[in-house]
Amino acid sequence: MRLKSALFVSASLAFMLPGAARADEGMWTFDAFPAARMKAAYGWAPDQAWLDKTRAAAVRLTGGCSASFVSATGLILTNHHCVATCVEENSTADNNILVKGFTARSTAEEKKCAGQQAEVVTSIRDVTQTVKAAIGSATGADAVRARNAATAKLESEGCTDKATTRCQVVSLYGGGQYKLYTYRKYSDVRLAWAPEAQAAQFGGDPDNFNFPRYSMDASFLRAYENGKPVATPAFLKWNPRAPQDGEATFVVGNPGSTSRLFTGEQLAFQRELALPIIVTMTSEFRGRLINAMAQSAERKREGAETLSGIENSLKVYIGRMKALNDPAFTGKLAAAEASLKQASAGKPAIGNPWGDIAKTVEANRAIYVERLFALPQGDLFNYALALVRVAEERAKPNGERLPGFTDSALPLLEKNLTDERPVTPWLDQLQMEWSLSKAREYLGADHQQTKLLLGRESPEALAARLVTGTKLADPTVRKALLDGGAAAIAASTDPMIVYARSVDPNARALQKRYDAEVDAPLTAARARLADARFAAYGDSNYPDATFTLRISYGKVQGWTERGTPVPTRTVLGGTFDRATGAEPFDLPPAFAANQARIDKNVTYDFVTTNDIIGGNSGSPVIDKAGTVIGAAFDGNINSLGGNYGYDGTLNRTVVVSTAAVQEALEKIYPAPNLVAELRGRRR
Missing domain, CATH: 2.40.10.120 (Thrombin, subunit H)
Structure with a gap:
């Protein structure tokens, strides 16, 4: 029922060359x-x-x-x-x-x-040169910081009225273009x-x-x-x-x-590492959820939409695996990539973006599991983490903040933190204990990150203690912590806030490593790959x-x-x-x-x-x-x-x-x- 980014295809799919849109193709x-x-x-x-x-x-x-x-x-x-x-x-x-x-x-x-x-686009402005000039010759984490600072400045200057407008710089073609979207928001x-x-x-x-x-x-x-x-x-x-x-x-x-613009190395990463984990995890959560919902009519009502979404997602993920394990389909992808490589041969400005992307994929393989399981899941934990991070990020200059915590992004984040909405404790606890148990399973009980996440508790006991002990289901409590800033967060004894404070530094460190080893070189390589597509296919190229x-x-x-x-x-x-x-x-x-x-x-x-x-x-x-x-x-x-x-x-x-x-x-x-x-x- 839910239109998702599903990837299953039959072997007969007549795959179009990336960037060479034909017939009714194209978003x-x-x-x-x-x-x-x-x-x-x-x-x-x-x-x-x-x-x-x-x-x-x-x-x-x-x-x-x-x-x-x-x-x-x-x-x-x-x-x-x-x-x-x-x-x-x-x-x-x-x-x-x-x-x-x-x-x-x-x-x-x-x-x-x-x-x-609700948001309505009022203007789209090309800011590619501004962002690329800010990045300049920087590499690694410095390049990510420069890019984020430039986009934060553009967003802040583009939307001075934060009450009714929202600005968002969007990367297109993997970093080949940047556009500033301005929205009228309701x-x-x-x-x-x-x-x-x-x-x-x-x-x-x-x-x-x-x-x-x-x-x-x-x-x-x-x-x-x-x-x-x-x-x-x-x-x-x-x-x-x-x-x-x-x-x-x-x-x-x-x-x-x-x-559609992924290289063969990126697709292999999905097929060999990411998708098998996601399919296994989603299947297990579906089983846990069905069992929990069977315990009462009220639980069946409360979990219905979550189950619907999980079943839809599982169908999507299984479809992705089928697609990427179909030799006929992957052969067509490989042929399309070979055609673009041939069209780009002998152009020094383009270089070898495929080889550079392959290096970033290897770097991503090394840290993927740790990043995937850096933080548990659940609405109450997400509230706690957002409160901990917003308190820290608001104290920084706008250009130095994490994405999602800039001046342009804060109004929506604050709305989500303070809006009154019900929290279902048993469902939140189920999500948290499931995600923690999978972290222990994939990382191992002796991994330092597992010890950080669990201490000496089991996933079930930790989730029960945090969910039953926190007051974050109350929007007035969340608003008080939001308004109180860093001092209120540091003084809080709410168990979910205390827990979020303890696990956030490791998650931030993993993100910094990802920025330096994966994000920055990948963005640079994909920008050159975008140049190759434009040279080969001209304006028939869509992002x-x-x-x-x-x-x-x-x-x-x-x-x-x-x-x-x-x-x-x-x-x-x-x-x-x-x-x-x-x-x-x-x-x-x-x-x-x-x-x-x-x-x-x-x-x-x-x-x-x-x-x-x-x-x-x-x-x-x-x-x-x-x-x-x-x-x-x-x-x-x-x-x-x-x-x-x-x-x-x-x-x-x-x-x-x-x-x-x-x-x-x-x-x-x-x-x-x-x-x-x-x-x-x-x-």
Whole structure:
């Protein structure tokens, strides 16, 4: 259900050469949209006014999803799975709105989403020369410090109004370019409408990354400021119509990350070291979580969304391993890399970035396990670590701080620390003891880092002592420590704060080693690799995804799977045909109750050829007229190779249609106020 950066591909994937985008391939930055290329393929391309209007309506959610404004009063369309945590946190045992669904009858009933922030790009500025000049001839840790200082200065100077704006310098092409993104931010985001979880998650894991689909994976949020809905004159017109086969579509959102520009050495590191550990760990945590949830109905409710996310991630990680262990697929990757090497031969300015990257990979292998297990997991520990670090970092000049603690980043960090949100103690304890046990397993009981993490306690006893003893679940306690600064942190006897103080220095030392031995030389080598791609492929080169705003173009089109044509769409009535009465194909209660009223011929979900990846969840799917006709929520099984390459014959984006959402708003989960608002009339 959750659109992630999955990497599974079949041996038949027609991998595109890195940087040589063809067909509908590409997650393009808005300042480099390939209008001429699209016009040659489609006979039409958007002009600058179309792009500017669309960009102004696109929203990035800090929870890791995409969205869009769809009214003049701050209404935001996104996926249900992007707001499920908010819905769960606003649920109780007596009123489980995750299960029942939620409809605010007026703005007064809309519920706050803790930790959420909506951001809209207002400008993109190239700052490559400024950052590269600051780095100069520096190497190792000095190069990282110079880069971080330059980006911190650019961000601070670019956003003097920290209350309403956020600036972020983004590295593209692995360090080949740097862009300063400026955002208008809205720090008060509230839930307006969400269907039953079973409607959004119908089909569960068996249907995940598959099609046909019958999923109402859509929800509405609203942005507020000063306690009132914000005015958002730049919004996408709501268009509840069925898509037309072959029509051009655009997906506008914030794809999280891709690895299409990785070298063979980097891929080998993932295949041989990183992925086997991650798959094993994730599998074990899933088992522990299922066992813990079986102990009570309340635990089953409290752990439901965590389990859903873990199962999705496990499917992704297993897919990555399959891809990187497929000789046919890796052979195509190797051939693409060889082609670029040949095109770059005899160019002294480029040198041998592949050899330099290989050296950084070896350095990373030496410290990977220690870095992976430097710190335990869990919300309460994360609060403690953030408080310890912010107290130390705020005392430093802005340019000398750790990334994530600069002036531009602190407002969001402080919001996350002080927002009121429930903490589930048993789940937090489970995460912490699991991560500590895996650290002992992979490092060994006699390793100095294991001794630092555990002392003379077991993972279970340590986690229980810290979670039951800390007061950090209380936002007023966290705010007092935040406001009290270094003195308050140093004086604190809260066991989780004491523990975070004890393990942080080692984690910082490992990060410094990584900066010097891996990050700095890797960035320098990848910048030269970017030069090689630009020389070979020119402006057909697009950067890997970085959770920044991108636009892809494609069309409504099915595909052929094992010789059988797959249709472009499903209809609402198919839900009733597919239902079996048993999880995860049990019929959503509101569907059953309103079966006679539902127009079963309304288009439910559909597929397009748009190039997307994890982070695009909730992205608006837009037609040529600039109206929204759906929200992207998944990809088909073939698209799981999207991290490494795009195959236009097989890769598909899966979309919930606005027509289905409109039917739900009118007949299944009635929300007359939202129906009126989407039509441009407020009740």
